[in-house]
Amino acid sequence: MTMTTPADTTAARRTERKHTPAPPPRRRSRSRRSTPLTIAMLAALAYFLLPLLWLLVASTKNTQDLFDSFGLWFSHAPQLLTNVRATFAQDGGVFAHWLLNTALYAGVSAVGAALLAAAAGYGFAKFRFRGDRLAFNLVLGAIMVPATALAIPTYLLFANVGLVNTPWAVILPSLVNPFGLYLMRVYAADAVPDSLLEAARIDGAGEARIFFGIVLRLLAPGLVTVLLFTLVATWNNYFLPLIMLNNPNLYPITVGLSSWAEQAQNGGAGASSDMLPLVVTGSLISIVPLVAAFLLLQRYWQSGLAAGSVKQ
């Protein structure tokens, strides 16, 4: 363990930590800034943001304008609100269903996975019991087993017990996050002082109360990291719900949008090519919540990541 504790990272420094003195701030004189490097990085930034600008601009166009006007600029008659309204009205308002389903699947999976990983990470970090090393190594090895290689066998298994085509088919497999467990174990080992646990035990606090009252709060940055990354993984999941669900009312947004995209594609130039603006506008709407979550919670997930990424 040659690395510093997570508390040393800038992001965690901003949160209230009484025991670690804040390291001196980085000195950055204005004269050291490099203009060529900044320009190069801004060019890179353009590569990452221009497709999203295209998406935003395309969401303001009807089918005709998509074909006739330049993609990276607005047409003479922008109609974002018309498109948004049409997106929510299509197929009896199924798009709102998809959004709610996605939020439900992702929210339940993320909270569940984070709590499970936190409890188990804390258990592995602070307790010794028979077989603890074996169990942990087993989970560690599972990090390398890809989720999609498991998806088809899981589907076959769920089909036997009648779980397919229910929300549980998407939520249950997302609850087990081996990397989250690894991250929480590393995080708990540093962020939860043994002396504090001892003091609480001597005061007569039960283990459950210690965990929910003290430990969870100390683990907050790591917990938010696992929560956010599970949220993204579930929000963006396509393969699992594609396999598990065939009722359009249960679809999450990814499967729904791809089914619309297929309709738009097959429709050619006919009436259903009016689907195209809906696919584009729906895509734009679907990315707003996650981008917002990441921007708002950045100080948490950045410090949590720092803890997990330096220890091996």
Added chain:
Amino acid sequence: MTAATAPPAPGRKGAGPRRRSVAGPLFVAPFLILFLLLFLTPLGYAAYLSLFQERLVGGTVFVGLDNYVTALTDPLLLSGVGRVALFFLIQVPLMLALALGFALALDSGLLRLARVIRLGIFVPYAVPSVVAALMWGYLYGPDFGPFAQLSREIGIPAPNFLSDGWMLSSLANVVTWEFVGYNMIILYAALRTIPHELYEAAAMDGAGPWRIARSIKLPALKPALLLTLLFSVIGSFQLFNEPNLLMKIAPDVISSSYTANLYAYSLAFTGQQVNYAATVSFLLGLVIVIASYGVLLTANRRRTP
């Protein structure tokens, strides 16, 4: 705290900082039970199914390793695995080099607008791969994609990004766009944990920014780089979402066995060959585990020359 008045807890010997108690197993039990049910059981079930075959005459019969023999000589599966291996060899080094370069640039303190740049490059990670693939599919397209529009203006024909020759590169571009920022953030977070005194000492000894990057930052980044590499192995070999979506706009280029995972999917759901699909899934998982351990072993051997 009233610690001084309480009696010392009995029965604890100097067994290190970790404590023996029944609470430990209780904390790890919920995770481990779900892990057993949702991770090990499907894995075992796939292994079990892969030993059987459904026949028109005689129903489901035990066939031993026959499915594996079929799979290992199946040209469709082999070409799928070969394609993702090629994808891995080209796309991953490019993506990680970009992520490393960006992370070092952000950490150098030489940038203006560093915060905006960092978050802007990361934003595509929050975009679902379905949306990323749809969006890039439209951008690549010959009708209203901006590349085609621009080339029509200038009069130079744009390359057909969705043609057979370009498809793998086009897919690599989508995946790179999605994941450079994520890898960059992991590397950047690792860079921020390097004690600042090291830089000051090196600067005192006359080391410039390049020297500091090479001699201090890169060695300290090794574990984080290894982590990003492992995630990339896993991601590349199970490539599915992007080709499955681009398949809809370029069905002649992307076949149902374009990647190994796409093949497993079409076997299970179009072909109804459950046992063979389980075999392919199981083999694919095995390939990924072997590739991951290969990466780990190579990295560890280099670390201790």
